[in-house]
Amino acid sequence: MAVASENAASLPYHEPGIVLILVFSSFLLLLNVINAILDGVLYCGLLGQVLIGIAWGTPGAKWLSAEVEENLVQLGYLGLILLVYEGGLHTSFQSLKANLLLSSGVALTGICIPIGLSYTLQGLLDATPVQAFAAGAALCSTSLGTTFTVLGSSGLSSSRLGVVLTSAAMMDDVVGLVMVQVISNLGGENFNAITIIRPVLVSIAFAVVAPVACLFVLKPVTLWLNRYRETHPSAALNDLLRKTQTAFTFHTALLVALVAGASYAGTSNLFAAYIAGATISWWDSEVPHTDTVTKARSAPPKGKSEATTSSSDASSGYIAGPSNRKDATASRTPAESAQAAQPTQAADLHEEIDKLCGAAIYEQYYYQAVSKILQPLFFASIGFSIPITRMFRGAIVWRGIVYTILMAFAKIVCGLWLVRLSVAPMKTVRRLLKEFKFPSIPHLWGKSKAEVTASQVSTTTPIGPPTAETVAAPSAPTSSCERRSSPSPAKPLSIHPPLILALAMCARGEIGFLISAVAESNGIFSPSGVTSSDPSDIFLVVTWAIVLCTIIGPLGVGLSVRRVKKLQDRKNKQQEGAGRDVLGVWGVE
Template identity: 30%
Template sequence: MSADRSDGFLSYHEPNIIEILTLVSFFLFLSVSEWLADKTIGASLIGPIVVGLLFGFPIGNILAPAWQETFLALGYIGLILIIFEGGLTIRLDLLHQNLLLSLIAALIGVLTPIAVSFAFLYAGSHHAPLETFILGTSLCSTSLGTTLVLLTSASSSSNFSDNTNNHTAPNGTKPNHPPTGNTDFSQTRIGTVLVSAAVIDDVSLGWIIGRPVLASSLMALLTPAVARFVARPAFRRWFEPWMAGPTAAGGLDGEKVGLWKRKACVVELMLMVLILSAFLAIAAYAGASVLFGAFLAGGFVASLPATSERGPGERWFVEAFDRYTGGARGHVLQPLFFASIGFAVPFRELWVGEVVWKGVVYTLLMAFAKMIVGVVVPVQDLVSQLFRRKGWAADKDMPARPRGWAPAALLGAAMVARGEIGLLIIQIGLNETPFLTNKGFAIGVWAIVLNTVIGPVMVGILLKRVGPRIARDVRWGVQNRETSEVEQIGGSGTDGSMLELR
């Protein structure tokens, strides 16, 4: 893919037909593989990873290196948009209410893989302690991008026919969740715990790849303060009244109302681009993760309006984000991100002697080490039941016995995928330290890659079988807002970082 450079400009020329056909086949296979993976195993993201393996360095090396670098950069933009959307759509009230539970889940997800790694690699296979620690920390990660894509895919494909309104609590009252005709799993309690635990995992592992946790912590503390005392009052005073716009009830015809809404969507998009760019720059120059910056930017934007909905069925900023980025993000950038994971897998080095069986065993152990995170769900249910027996619980419409195995299984399975974060950490361990051997690197890559495949497959199977049950679950499913005027982001009330929307 060479081009002649003249003075001051790049010469325009007709691309080689081989290059054109290669790109056409690459994008065609991305789309077809995504569809096949979704229909066969319920995890569409596996298809692009396989295509990345075949077209990239690991196996076929069909794409030119410059193209692979370009697609990696474009895919990372897709990842940033995925995570920004996660922050934009997350329930801030549920995030605040369940922050302690998310911290516990994240702590289990970090410590258990390290402990299991030392038991298997250090005590059982006599790997060096520092090598074992590097492998364990790379398997502590949770792919936030994969997690959010799984929730989004589940939400877009869910169309439950079950009549939620027929379900009643033991005391005869209706449960505290809305009907689930088309469930957005990011609005469920278990989805909120899952996303926030994955974010905390990413932040807590920052020191391993040279990112000071202090920078991330300061961003997490300062963002709610800036939103509450600066950005939110300004937005509600100057932007929100204008962007809410006229309605047909105010005497304007539908065409003028539609034109006004389109203008408002453009303004919303520009605000999101500016805020996201600012957060990415701050995170990068402060030494924090840009992915964490993207998530904070989404939460920051979501906290600006007085209410989450601008009108019936219209959510502030979400419609504009979907309208202007949905096509490119869903059909181009997101598949390129997962294909770039395939580019980074050292496929040929994995098939050497004992590396194979150790890699498979380590994979299963690491899958278990993350699935154990789901134990926080039944434990929380038992604690709630104990408080209810003592008469301290306020939620009287909850069932008498905890029934949280389905949400617990979803939480554990969705934490299994390591993805881009795991590959990043283990490659830094190989290239920038003398402690990780090639054999240890290959064993770790086995676990990262297979877990990135196993996790989404398990989530797809779970959602097909028990998705409606999870969505209807009184404690862990879709929750009605106790009030539409208050949302909180930040701490659990103990660190003072709280943002209230009034």
């Protein structure tokens, strides 16, 4: 393959040979075929994509050149950013606010225990404390790409369980990406406290500045635009803001700006992608939107003919014959006309909001490219980095399996946060907490649940005896982009919620490989502290743990979700949809 020099005016075009065409086409086709097969059976098609990457890449047949693999890694990472961005778009803020402390506890457990158990490498491989810490840093992360893919294929993305898992995995990865900066400087001479503190402070700044900017900048601007659009329903700005292309431009600009800003500031661009998606989700669900579209449609212009008015009446549900259409129209009072047009206007408004919300824009512009090309390339690129031919020495295999068991246990412990104990002391604590009433505190992201409920009652409940109109008035349809609050908590029928959480946290994936590769390239894992062409034993053992945990996690989640669906179907048949759900409160949105 000819390569253009740096001083060339352009890249010479060469028609690719039939061998390259067959390699690339089979690579992309098999990535999607094996994903569809395994997703349909076990909800873990990403494992097949990792195996295809091993087979086609450097660890296997070497059908893809090193230059091509580097380009595919970059495209795959773009898919990872969009996967995390999609996860932010599906964030339910009612569940996030209600489970923030729980998610923090899960994340803290998933960080501390792997690092603590990694010091067993001092006995397994005579590792130094710094080497053990670097190995633990690699294994304390949780694969965001794997997490969002598994939740999406299993249909649990917007459930309470999915929110807890997503936020905990995000916290783990933010810490893991901070560890990358720490590990990259442990082997150098310029190690200082700033290299550790800067990523931490920048991450905290992004987490604090984003909600403040939403509350004091984005929300006031949106409310001002709402007032302007209501007073100028025929303005060009109103038509512009109703286009999907405008929403796509704003959403993409926000994503690119936050990702670029986070990268230059020194924190995780994946964290910034999640904040971008969560910001758009908050704007869709928590900020009021104007109904100028329905107002403009319902207000007929001056000089409108009687035939046109009759036609609009017919479209509103008042269909009458030629003889009685005028009588039917004349017999309606203004209040009845407004009430008859109300459901249609509400439906139009929610349809307009649905079309412009973040999830709908992602579905229209991003989903096909991400799901069919970029996401498969990302998981295949993980397979490129697995040194499969060096990992099967006897001393490496058994140490890798032992370390894998320890690291799997370190993440499975996270599931204990979802286990509801029924012992007497716990019952006493719950009873005391129920009797003690905490005051309602407003949140930055919106009103508290009690305030929302009170405001809904005050605005929807009429004063005085109910009339026939208020009883028969249909309720407005609910937008699919509006987040629903959880119903009254119900205990699950099984231990599947903590099991799914524990197994999903097991997958390490891209961040684990990144941290271990940085430690290896800086000579931290080498006995002499100097990099060499052959991988060190610690690096191979850590790679064993990352690979096996990334296989065990999605496979276990897939089997567990499959079992949950069978139990749910059986319950629906036996009890005709009544009774508690299998996942209980963890399965609701």
